[in-house]
Amino acid sequence: MAGLRWRRLRRVATVTSEATARTVTARSARRRGLLWREHVDAYVFLAPWIMGFVAWTVGPMLASGLLAFMDYEILLPPVWSGLNNLSTMAKDPLFLTSLGNTAYYTFIAVPLQVAVALFAAILLNQKLRGVSVHRTAFYLPALTPAVANALVWLWIFNPQFGLANAGLRLLGLPALKWFMSPELAKPSMIIMSLWGTGGEMLIFLAGLQGIPELYYEAARVDGARTREMVRHITIPLLSPSIFFNTVVGIIGSFQVFTTAFIATGGGPQNATLFYVLYLFRNGFQYFKMGYASALAWVLFAITLAFTLLQFRLGRFWVYYEAEAK
Amino acid sequence: MTASTATTAAASGVRGRRPWSPGRLAWRGLLHLTLIAMSLAFSMPVLWMLSTSLKPTGREFSYPPQLLPTTIVWQNYLTVVQSVPFGLWFRNTLYITAASLAGTVLTASMAGYALARLRFRERGFWLLLVVSTMMLPGVVTLIPRFLIFKQLHWMDTFYPLIVPSWFGGGAFNVFLFRQFFASIPLDFDEAARMDGADSFLIFRKLILPLSMPVVATVSIFTFLDHWNAFMEPMIYLSSREHFTLAIGLNAFRGRYATYYALLMAASAITVVPIIILFFFSQRYFIQGISITGLAGR
Numbered sequence: 001m002a003g004l005r006w007r008r009l010r011r012v013a014t015v016t017s018e019a020t021a022r023t024v025t026a027r028s029a030r031r032r033g034l035l036w037r038e039h040v041d042a043y044v045f046l047a048p049w050i051m052g053f054v055a056w057t058v059g060p061m062l063a064s065g066l067l068a069f070m071d072y073e074i075l076l077p078p079v080w081s082g083l084n085n086l087s088t089m090a091k092d093p094l095f096l097t098s099l100g101n102t103a104y105y106t107f108i109a110v111p112l113q114v115a116v117a118l119f120a121a122i123l124l125n126q127k128l129r130g131v132s133v134h135r136t137a138f139y140l141p142a143l144t145p146a147v148a149n150a151l152v153w154l155w156i157f158n159p160q161f162g163l164a165n166a167g168l169r170l171l172g173l174p175a176l177k178w179f180m181s182p183e184l185a186k187p188s189m190i191i192m193s194l195w196g197t198g199g200e201m202l203i204f205l206a207g208l209q210g211i212p213e214l215y216y217e218a219a220r221v222d223g224a225r226t227r228e229m230v231r232h233i234t235i236p237l238l239s240p241s242i243f244f245n246t247v248v249g250i251i252g253s254f255q256v257f258t259t260a261f262i263a264t265g266g267g268p269q270n271a272t273l274f275y276v277l278y279l280f281r282n283g284f285q286y287f288k289m290g291y292a293s294a295l296a297w298v299l300f301a302i303t304l305a306f307t308l309l310q311f312r313l314g315r316f317w318v319y320y321e322a323e324a325k
Numbered sequence: 326m327t328a329s330t331a332t333t334a335a336a337s338g339v340r341g342r343r344p345w346s347p348g349r350l351a352w353r354g355l356l357h358l359t360l361i362a363m364s365l366a367f368s369m370p371v372l373w374m375l376s377t378s379l380k381p382t383g384r385e386f387s388y389p390p391q392l393l394p395t396t397i398v399w400q401n402y403l404t405v406v407q408s409v410p411f412g413l414w415f416r417n418t419l420y421i422t423a424a425s426l427a428g429t430v431l432t433a434s435m436a437g438y439a440l441a442r443l444r445f446r447e448r449g450f451w452l453l454l455v456v457s458t459m460m461l462p463g464v465v466t467l468i469p470r471f472l473i474f475k476q477l478h479w480m481d482t483f484y485p486l487i488v489p490s491w492f493g494g495g496a497f498n499v500f501l502f503r504q505f506f507a508s509i510p511l512d513f514d515e516a517a518r519m520d521g522a523d524s525f526l527i528f529r530k531l532i533l534p535l536s537m538p539v540v541a542t543v544s545i546f547t548f549l550d551h552w553n554a555f556m557e558p559m560i561y562l563s564s565r566e567h568f569t570l571a572i573g574l575n576a577f578r579g580r581y582a583t584y585y586a587l588l589m590a591a592s593a594i595t596v597v598p599i600i601i602l603f604f605f606s607q608r609y610f611i612q613g614i615s616i617t618g619l620a621g622r
Binding site: 034035037038039041042043045046048049050051052053055056057059060061063064067120123124126128130131132133134136137138139140141143144145146147148149151152153155156158160161162163166169170195202247251254255257258261262276279280283284289292293296297299300303307 | 388
C-alpha cells in the first residue's frame with residue numbers, strides 16, 4: 001500500500017519535473033521538499049488529536065496509575081500508600097460483589113444481545129414491503145436517552161401496575177417483582193439491555209448487505225439448502241461483524257452504569273451493584289480518589305485481557321475475505 | 326429455525342424471480358407477522374411512555390393497564406415545564422451538543438485526513454494508536470480527568486463537556502473519517518497538487534466537500550452521544566441552572582418518583598427531539614456503519 005503511494009509520488013515528481021525540464025538534482029530536491037511539506041502538514045492536521053490524546057488519555061491514564069498507589073481524599077494532599085489499595089480491594093466484599101455482578105451481567109447479556117441483533121438483522125434484511133418502518137421500530141429503544149429509558153423500564157417492571165406483570169397475568173403466570181427482587185434484578189436488566197441492540201443490528205445489517213447475492217445463487221445452483229447456506233455463507237462472511245459486536249459489547253457491558261444508577265441504585269441487596277457504579281461511589285461519593293483509580297486500573301486490565309483473548313481466539317473463527325484473496 | 330429460513334428469502338433476493346406457490350405465500354405471511362410482532366415489542370417502551378404521559382395523573386395506575394389513554398390530557402407536559410426549568414435545560418443541552426459537535430467534526434476530520442491521505446513515515450503508528458484508543462474503556466481516565474478539570478476551576482461549567490471535543494473528537498470519529506477519506510481516489514489529490522494546491526486547500530476544497538455523507542454520520546452519532554450523556558454532566562454540573570436534560574430529568578424524578586404520568590411526560594420531552602432527528606437522518610445511520618468497514622468488509 002505504502003509502496004504504491006511512493007511509486008505514485010515518484011511518478012508525479014517525474015511528470016512535474018519533465019514538464020519543467022529541470023535537472024536531476026533539482027528534481028530530487030523538489031521531491032524531498034514536497035515530501036517534507038507533507039510530513040509537516042500531517043502533524044499539523046494531527047496536532048489537535050495528539051494534544052487531546054496526551055491531555056485526556058495518556059496523561060490521565062498515567063495519573064490514575066500513580067493514584068492507584070496513593071491515598072487521596074481530595075481535601076488532603078495525596079499520600080503514597082504502596083500496595084495498600086490493592087490489598088484493600090482483595091478484602092473488600094463489595095469489590096468482589098460488584099465484579100461478580102458485572103461478570104454475570106456481561107457473560108449472559110452479550111451473547112443474548114448478539115443473538116437478538118443477528119436474528120433481527122436477518123429479518124430486517126428481507127425485501128419486504130414496509131421493512132424500513134420495522135427497522136426504525138427496532139432501532140427506537142437504542143435512540144432513547146439512558147435516563148428516560150431507565151425510567152420507562154422502571155415503570156414497565158413496576159410490580160403492581162407495570163406492563164410486564166400485566167402480560168404475565170394475561171398468560172396466567174404469577175406476577176414477578178423484577179427490579180425489586182435480588183434474584184431477578186440482574187435478569188431484568190439483561191432483558192432490558194436486549195431492547196437496546198439497535199446499534200449491533202445495524203452493524204449486522206451492513207454486513208449482510210455486503211454479502212454478494214452471487215454466492216447464494218451459486219450455492220443454489222449447486223443444490224445447497226437454506227441451512228447449509230446460512231452455515232457456510234452467511235455466518236462465515238458475517239463473522240467479522242459478530243466478532244466486532246462481541247468485543248465492543250463486552251467492553252461496554254463491563255462499564256454498565258446509568259441503568260443501574262437510575263433504576264435500582266445498585267440494590268436490592270447490592271444485586272445490581274455493578275463495577276463502575278461501585279467505582280463511581282468510591283470516587284465521587286466517598287471521595288476515595290486513590291482507591292477509585294486502583295479500581296479503574298483493575299477494570300482496564302480485565303478489559304484488556306478479555307479483548308486480547310478474543311483477538312487470539314478470533315483467529316480460529318473470524319473469516320476476513322481480504323486474507324483469502 | 327426462523328433465522329435460517331429467513332435467509333432463504335434473503336438468498337432468493339429478487340422478488341418475483343421464483344413462481345408464487347402457496348407455500349411461498351404462507352412463508353411471506355409468516356415473515357410479515359414476525360416482523361410486526363418484533364416491531365411492536367421493540368417500540369413498546371417508547372409507545373408506553375407516550376401513552377402514559379397523556380393519561381390524567383393518578384389514572385396511570387389501573388389494572389389491567391390501559392394501552393391507550395381513554396381521554397388525552399396534555400396537562401402533564403404543562404405541569405412538568407412549570408415545575409422545573411426544562412426550557413433552560415433544553416437550551417443548555419443544545420448548546421453543549423452543538424459546541425461539541427463543531428469541535429468533533431473539525432478536529433476529527435483533520436486527523437482522519439492526515440491518516441488517510443498524507444504520506445509520512447509514522448502514519449501506521451498513529452493509525453494503530455487511534456484504533457487502540459477506540460478499545461479503551463473510558464472509565465480509566467474518569468478520575469484524573471475530574472481532577473484536571475477541578476484544577477482548572479472548570480467545575481459547574483460546560484467546558485469539561487465541550488473542550489475535549491475540540492481535541493480530536495474521539496478516536497472512533499477519527500477512524501470513521503479516515504475510512505471514508507481513504508476511499509476517495511488519490512489521483513484527485515495528485516492532480517490538485519500538480520496545480521499547486523497545498524494540503525490545506527485540498528482538505529478544504531476537495532476532500533471535505535466530497536465527504537458530506539461521513540460528516541452527516543459523525544454529526545448524528547456525536548449529537549446522540551452528547552444529548553444522551555449522563556455520567557459526565559452529572560459529575561461536572563452542580564447548579565440547577567446548568568443542568569442538561571438528562572440530569573434534569575433525573576433531578577425531576579427525585580421529586581416525583583411515583584408520579585409516573587408526570588415522569589413519562591418529562592422523559593418524552595428528552596426523547597422526542599431525538600426521534601425527530603432520527604426520522605430526518607435515517608439513511609446516514611446504516612451508511613455510517615457501511616463506510617467504517619466495521620462490518621468486516
